Amino acid sequence: MAGLFEGFAYVLAHLHFLAIGVVGGILVGVIPGLSGSTGIILMLPFLVYMDPSSALIMMSGLFCGSMYGGSISAILISTPGTPSAAATVLDGYPLAKKGYAGKALGVATIASTAGGIISALCLIFLAPQLARIALKFGPAEYFALMIFGLTIMASVSASSITKGLISGFFGILLSLVGIDPTLGTERFTFGTIRLLTGFSMMPVLIGVFALSEVLLQLELYSDGKISRIPHTEKIGSILPTKKELRGLWKVILGSSILGTIIGIIPATGGAIASFMAYNEARRFSKEPETFGTGNLAGIAAPEAANNGTTGGAMVPLITLGIPGDVVTAVMLGALLLIGVQPGPLLFSQTPHIVNNLFAGFLAAQFLILGFGLLSIRVSPLILKAPLGILFPLILCLCLLGAFSLGNSVYDVALAMAFGVLGYFMKKHGFSGASLILGLILGPIAERELSRALILSHGDGTVLFRSPIALGFYVLAALSVGYSLMGYRKSKKA
Amino acid sequence: MGRIDIVYGVLLGALSLLFFAETLSFPRSSGGINPRVFPLIVLVSLLGLSAGLAVQGLLRARREKAGSEPTLPRGKTAVKLVVLAGGGLAYALLVEPLGFILATPILIALAMVLFGERKPLRIALVSLAASAALYFLFRGVFRVPLPRSFFW
Numbered sequence: 001m002a003g004l005f006e007g008f009a010y011v012l013a014h015l016h017f018l019a020i021g022v023v024g025g026i027l028v029g030v031i032p033g034l035s036g037s038t039g040i041i042l043m044l045p046f047l048v049y050m051d052p053s054s055a056l057i058m059m060s061g062l063f064c065g066s067m068y069g070g071s072i073s074a075i076l077i078s079t080p081g082t083p084s085a086a087a088t089v090l091d092g093y094p095l096a097k098k099g100y101a102g103k104a105l106g107v108a109t110i111a112s113t114a115g116g117i118i119s120a121l122c123l124i125f126l127a128p129q130l131a132r133i134a135l136k137f138g139p140a141e142y143f144a145l146m147i148f149g150l151t152i153m154a155s156v157s158a159s160s161i162t163k164g165l166i167s168g169f170f171g172i173l174l175s176l177v178g179i180d181p182t183l184g185t186e187r188f189t190f191g192t193i194r195l196l197t198g199f200s201m202m203p204v205l206i207g208v209f210a211l212s213e214v215l216l217q218l219e220l221y222s223d224g225k226i227s228r229i230p231h232t233e234k235i236g237s238i239l240p241t242k243k244e245l246r247g248l249w250k251v252i253l254g255s256s257i258l259g260t261i262i263g264i265i266p267a268t269g270g271a272i273a274s275f276m277a278y279n280e281a282r283r284f285s286k287e288p289e290t291f292g293t294g295n296l297a298g299i300a301a302p303e304a305a306n307n308g309t310t311g312g313a314m315v316p317l318i319t320l321g322i323p324g325d326v327v328t329a330v331m332l333g334a335l336l337l338i339g340v341q342p343g344p345l346l347f348s349q350t351p352h353i354v355n356n357l358f359a360g361f362l363a364a365q366f367l368i369l370g371f372g373l374l375s376i377r378v379s380p381l382i383l384k385a386p387l388g389i390l391f392p393l394i395l396c397l398c399l400l401g402a403f404s405l406g407n408s409v410y411d412v413a414l415a416m417a418f419g420v421l422g423y424f425m426k427k428h429g430f431s432g433a434s435l436i437l438g439l440i441l442g443p444i445a446e447r448e449l450s451r452a453l454i455l456s457h458g459d460g461t462v463l464f465r466s467p468i469a470l471g472f473y474v475l476a477a478l479s480v481g482y483s484l485m486g487y488r489k490s491k492k493a
Numbered sequence: 494m495g496r497i498d499i500v501y502g503v504l505l506g507a508l509s510l511l512f513f514a515e516t517l518s519f520p521r522s523s524g525g526i527n528p529r530v531f532p533l534i535v536l537v538s539l540l541g542l543s544a545g546l547a548v549q550g551l552l553r554a555r556r557e558k559a560g561s562e563p564t565l566p567r568g569k570t571a572v573k574l575v576v577l578a579g580g581g582l583a584y585a586l587l588v589e590p591l592g593f594i595l596a597t598p599i600l601i602a603l604a605m606v607l608f609g610e611r612k613p614l615r616i617a618l619v620s621l622a623a624s625a626a627l628y629f630l631f632r633g634v635f636r637v638p639l640p641r642s643f644f645w
Contacts, residue, residue, distance in 0.1 A: 045631070045635070046635070049635045160549075162542055162545050162546050162549060163546070165538075165542050166501075166505060166539065166542045166543065166546060169535055169538050169539040169542060170505070170539065172535045173508075173509075173512065173535055173536070173539060176512075176531075176532055176535065180519075180528055182526060182528065183520070183528050185519075185520075185528075187515070187519065187528075187532070188512060188515055188532075190515070211581070214577070214604075215574055215577060215578065218570075218573055218574060218577055218607060218608060219566055219570055219573075219574060221608060221609060222566075222569060222570040222573050222574075223570055387608055387609075388605055388608040388609050388610040389605065389610070389619055391604065391608055392600075392601045392604030392605045392608060392619075392620075393601070393623055395577075395581065395600070395601075395604050396597060396600060396601050396604075396623065396624075396627065397627070399581060399584060399585070399600075400627060400631060400639075403588075403637075403639075404631060404635065404637045407637065407638055409585045409586070409588055409589055409640070410585075412581075412584065412585035412588070413582055413585035413586070415581075416578060416581035416582050416584075416585060417582075419578065419581065420578050423574075428497055428498075428501065430501075442535070445531075446531045449530070449531060450526050450531075453526050454526060458526065
C-alpha cells in the first residue's frame, strides 16, 4: 500500500503527462476513424523518449480517454467514435435530438468515470495476485500461455476465424526473419542484409494501424462517403438532476462490474461489454419500452461497461503479457519499445513502475470526469476538425515517428509498405491486431519452447506434463471453439 | 469476397512454400534442439490455413453473383491512393537528399490536395507551419537528428 502512495506522489508530479494522455485519448475517441490504438501509435515517437512510468501513465490515460471520447460523437452525430461506443448511439442520439445532448454527455461522463474507477480498483487488487501465481510458471507453462495468447488472435479478427489465424501466423512468420535466437545463424533473409535485423516493431505498428487508416480515410473521402461532419444538436444543460442520478446508480454500478469482468477475459473488449450491459439494463428496467428513445439508463449502462473493460483488460496485459483486445495489443508493442516487458517479473523487479501505473490509472478516471464535463460545450467544434488538414498531419507524424527511433529512412519506407499491407488487410477482413500479436508473441513462444526442450534434453512431452500448461491448452481450444461458434452464429444471422 | 480470398489463399500458400523450402536448408539438430521445428510448425499451419481460405473462397465465389464482389478502389480513388502511398515512399527516398525542411512541406501539401484542400494559401501556410512545428519538436525537444541537405 505504501508503494501505491508513492505511485500517487509520482503521478501528481507528472500529472501533465497523464493529462496529455487523457485529452489526447478523448480527441482520438471523438474523431470517427481514429481510435485508442491509433492514438497510442501517434504518441509512440514521444513515448520512446520518456521514462517508462511517465510513458505508461500517458498510455493508460489515452486508453481510458479514448474509450470515453467515443461516446461524444455517438451522442452528437450518431456515429460512434470507437466501436465500443456503438451501443451508446441507441439512446444517446435520440436524447440529443430532443435537445438534451448536454445531459446525455453528462451522464456518459459520469458513468464512464464510475466504470473506470471500479475497473481501476480491480486492476490494483487483482493484478498482483495473478502476478504472484504467474511467477511460478516455467518454460513449459509459458509456452502454453503463449499458445493461448496466440489463439486470441483468432478471436480479435473482425471477419473470420481463418483470416484471424492467417493474420497471426503471418505475424509470427515476419518475426522469424532475421537471426535465429538459439543458434545465432541467419534465417529467411534471402541474402538481403537489411533483413538481418528482422522487421522492427515501430514501422510495422505505425504502418498496420495508423498509415493504413489514412489510406482508408482517403478512399472514404474520395468515394464521397465522408465529407463534412453533419450538423450537431444543441447542447442544453449538462448535469443530470439528483433524482435522475439516484435512478441510475444501480445501472452504473452493475454495468461497471459487468464491464470489468468482461474486460479481464481476453478477446472480448468494450463493444461486447457495452451491448451486454445495455441489454441487461433494459431487461431489469421498469420501463423497457423507453429504451431506444433516449433513456438515460441506455446511455449510462454501455458507457459504464466500456470504461469498465479498460482496467480489466490491463490485468492479463501487465501480469501475463497477454493482450486481450486491439488497443492492449498495440499497447503491448509500445511497452516493449519503451523497454518495459510486461509479465510477473515486472511486479518483482520494478514494482515502482507497477505502482505508478496503478495510481495513474485511477487518477485518469478523475481527469476524464473533469476534462469530460469541461469539454462538453466545445465538443461539437472538435467534430468539425477539417479532415483535409488532420489526416495529412497524421501521415507526416507517422512517417517521422517511423524515422525517429532508428534514424533510418529504411524504416520510413517500411512503415509505408506496411501501411499499404494494413490497408488491404482491413479492406479484406484480415486483422492487424492479430498480425501484431503474432509478431510479439511468436518469438516469446519460440524462446520458451527452446528453453523447455533444452531443459528436458529434447523430450517434447515436457510441454504437456504440467497441469497449468494443460489448463492453458484447454483455454486455447475453448478460445478457438468460442470464436468458431460466434462466427457460425453471425453467418446464420 | 470469394474471389479475393482465392487470390490471398494462393499468394500466402506460395509464400509459405518459399519459406518452407528455405527451412529445409537449416541444420537438423544442434545442442538438443532442432532449429527447424518452430518455423515448420508455423509454416505448415499457414499453408493449411491458406489452402482453407482458398477453398472457402472457391465455395463462396460459386454462390456469389457476378458484381457482388467488394471492389478494389477504382478510377480517381485508386489514383489518389497510389499517389499518397507513392508519395510516402518517395518521401523516404528523398528526405535525405532534399532535407527534412524541404521534403516535409511538399508531402503535407500533396496529402492536403488529395484530401480535397483547394485553397493554395491555406495549403502553403499549413504545410510550412506544420513542418516547422514538427522540426522544432523532433530536433529541438527530442534531439532527433532529422535529415539535412545541401540546401538546409
